[in-house]
Amino acid sequence: MGKQTIIVGILAALLSVAQAAYIGLEPDNDGNLYAAANWIGGVLPMGGNSLTGLVHAAEMPTGGTFGIPAPIYDFALLQESGQCVRNGDLNLRGGVTNASVFVPGETFWQINDATQVPPSYTNLYVTDNLVFWPQYGGVVELELINGHIEVGGTFNMVAKNGVTGTLNVQNGIFRAQYFHAAGGTVNMLSNGTAAVTLGRFDSADRNIVFNFEAGNKGSVTILETETGTPFGTNAWQLLASAGKLTVSGGPTGLEYFVISNGGTTIRYAGALHLGTWTPFWRARPVIGEWLAGGSGIESVPDYLKRNSFACQMRDLDKEIHYADHLNAVRLIGGWNEGGGAENPVPADVADLVYTNQAGELQYRWDKLAARLDPYINIGYTNLTLVLDNIPYCFPSNIVMESYGQVAPPVDFSDWQTFVSNLCVELVDLYGYETVNRFRFRQGTEAQGTKRFAGTQEEYFKIYDHSAAAIKSVLPDAQFGPFNQAGGKSNPAGNNVNMVALAQHCASEPNHSTGAVGTPFDFISISSYIAQPTHSHDPQAEARTCSNFFYTVQAELPQPVPFEIHELGILNCEAGLATGEPGARGAGWFFHLVTTLREIGVSRWYHWDVFDRFRESGVGLHYLLDGPGWFLAVLDRTAGGEGFTLNTSSPTNTDTQVKAVGVFGGGRDWILAGIFNPNRLSHDPETVSIHVPLSLLRANEGDKVLWTSLNQTNAAHYLIRKDLEDAGMLNAEFSAVPEQLASVRTMTTNSMLSAEQDYLGGRIDIYQQAVVDSLTLKPFPGTISTNGGDVVFTVTLTPPETAVICVGPDRTADGTPYTWLDSHGLATQGYPAAEQSDTDNDQFTAAQEYITLTDPLDPLSFFTFQGSFEAGIEGMDIIFPTNADRWYSIYSRTSLVHGTWALLKDGVPGTGGLVAVSDTNRCPVVFYRLATGLP
Secondary structure: OOHHHHHHHHHHHHHOOOOOOOOOOOOOOOOOEEHHHHOHHHOOOOOOOOOOEEEEHHHOOOOOEEEOOOOEOOEEEEEOOOEEEEOOOEEEEOEEEEOOEEEEOOEEEEEEOOOOOOOOOOOEEEOOOEEEEOHHHOOEEEEEEEEEEEEEEEEEEOOEOOEOEEEEEEEEEEEEEEEEEOOEEEEEOOOOOOEEEEEEEEOOOOOEEEEEOOOOOOEEEEOEEOOOOEOOHHHHHHHHHOOOEEEEOOOOOHHHOEEEOOOEEEEOOOOEEEEEOOOOOOEEEEEHHHHHHOOOOEOOOHHHHOOOOOOOOOOOOOEOOOOOEEEEEOOOOOOEOOOOOOOEOOHHHHOOEEEOOOOOEEEOHHHHHHHHHHHHOOOOOEEEEEOOOOOOOOOOOOOEEOOEEOOOOOOHHHHHHHHHHHHHHHHHHHOHHHHOOOEEEEOOOOOOOOOOOOOHHHHHHHHHHHHHHHHHHOOOOEEEEOOEOOOOOOHHHOOOOHHHHHHHHHHOEOOOOOOEOOOOOOEEEEEEEEOOOOOOOHHHHHHHHHHHHHHHHOOOOOOOOEEEEEEEEEEOOOOOEOOOOOHHHHHHHHHHHHHHHHOOEEEEEOOOOEEEEEEOOOEEEEEEOHHHHHHHHHHHHOOOEEEEOEEOOOOOOOOEEEEEEEEOOOOEEEEEEEEOOOOOOOOOEEEEEEEEOOOOOOOOOOEEEEEEEOOOOOHHHHHHHHHHHOOOOOHHHHOOOOOOOOHHHHOOOOOOOHHHHHHHOOHHHHHHHHHHHOOOEEOOOEEEEEOOEEEEEEEEOOOEEEEEEEEOOEOOOOOEHHHHHHOOOHHHOHHHHHHOOOOOOOOOHHHHHHHOOOOOOOOOOOOOOOEEEEOOOOEEEEEEOOOOOEEEEEEEOOOOOOOOEEEEEEEEOOOOEEEEEEOOOOOOOEEEEEEEOO
């Protein structure tokens, strides 16, 4: 079933058919290929006089898109580049009937795209159902050698007259939302790494074979049974016992294959490659009303510098924590006052633009500089400027909502003039090279009228005019639409339909320029959980988000980045406000974000990571929350290659277990999480994490360390317990067991209170809890091997997120990471920490470790503080020593002439005084002391 065999077979079959004719595809004027236009009558040939079409997609321009009709039979396609989008069903048939004449046929389709990398690129997208119908004895075979296939509806493998369809998968991604199989074979080809994900599986009267060929390290995941329950280990076994499912290849028996939940995965000793582990999490929104003050630019608390996951900082006194990319939201004005619809902020305070008495646009560019200077002046030039609230001078009737003025402009040409002049002013302020790399976003969550009160057509117009204005000044600046919040499952039901916008941008004239095609450079979402109306299930939310990404992407001619511009938890099951600042929040973020990373999300903008509360007479305390803990861990894992790893299946079928590894950097990292949507479910699980031996480092001296955030060690868990014990917990929270929120929300929600003073007096306890949870310790589990895997087994209790570190515990020069961490030196990485001289005493940190002096104290450095006594055989040099260090004494009789001579080498330190005798009797002698590691 390898590539060469199939290609030869296809060509031989076609050329041996007497009536076969080669019908090639020619690009149209736009460089796209549309198969239907290349067959007689615009449809595929049918009946006894059929022709056979051979489409070789390499003939199309790179990145071209072609569409094909359905059903298809007697058809062969080799797709080596480009995208095929089928709007509706795609029925691959192995024959057809015409006027009661049965016509067999063979349908082959191979995708072998070596130029694009999934998951960000989709080679075949079927919006509805992909059906294999081997009717009348014909063969149906779809082969994914390299690439990505996405099915928005059902993947249906129908058996007919004893003939079944075949799906061959080697490298890439095959994903379908539902799976129906009357019969068929899924071959996981030799030495492949592909991931096959199948949604709800209708298991009645089905018979499917999953064949893992030699060396395959891919995966097959089935998410749900036909009733919607998780497809667990028992579901696999019941089907196997009934003869409806077979797993072959590799070791014998289902028991070998790793079963994981959140759906269920059969995976044979493999791992899903997620690509290079770039710091996609280092991004954050900053908000208009506070931009002039440099919102988010703050000092890093000292305790966040003194742990194994020290905050990775720029060379600045203040910065925005865990962020390199910024979304400047509500930049241009149109603000309200305090969230009320009746209280607009005066335009002369907020708006960058206004009209004079003659109706001419006038500008307040000093406000623009005041809002952006604080960021750009300290190096934050990776900016996305958001054109959301619309200044008061543009609409005919102002519409105020919670976040400001949301009515559209009455004159879109005036709006375009403003945006164009905004771009020109940005160039004047910061230079063309800097600003031409900016990005722009049209609006925020405009799928609803609370954020955009115009019609869909009016949004298309403002979008088009903004795009034309930006590109006329900044041709390389990226431009994209609002971040979709609600309505992801039914975009057509929204005020502005993102799918329709993508169609408009791809194929309709721009309202400003008249040319077909408008930039659509990224797809972004907001993902919030607001219980009780939303399920607190990260895997369900991930499926909703990924479906939306792919639905929009299918309408675009080129692949674009998938991004999360807002992410959070708003309310708990009882409706109480919460950001889930404890272990539950960290777990939810871990499961959701890493799952979305699997489908290609390239950037995640997080919110503030601190719970701030004020103690009287002291000021603000900054306590890192659970999602912030996850970001701190991620910051250490950057670099290397990411993989989703196999895990064992939890005994509680509602519990979700997930593991991700990052390999190939200075150390290997394994992140593992266990989560249950029921917050009161805390059944411990023995979790086994399978890491292919080929990925894991195995150097002499490597250590295995770990830490975790769980329900009992999270700082906010301790805060709630202290408030309960002191009778200070808000009554609403007392009624909801284990529910956490910010300090102010769990108390009186006032600026100052006795409760906050009480907690402020205990702040050292809570900060130390954060430090402890971010400090690596010996791994408490077991490590074994199973075939080609290293298996890490440990007990986790939901909600718990753990990180396992495999690698050295010190630098190449021998400085322990823990020593550098304890002094807060590793905020720019360990190599920089080791060579730093923070106290300016001319000794590096590495040297101060050797001498066991304080790298933060300029008066603490290595000196020879010995004494001398006359001994029996000469002079005794007496000096203090440190244990676990060695010392050498050198001498010379003149500081002007001669060289230093070794008097005594390798003297072991004792932690006390040591004496070394000099038997050379000289009237004057000078001594020098050296120390080093054993």
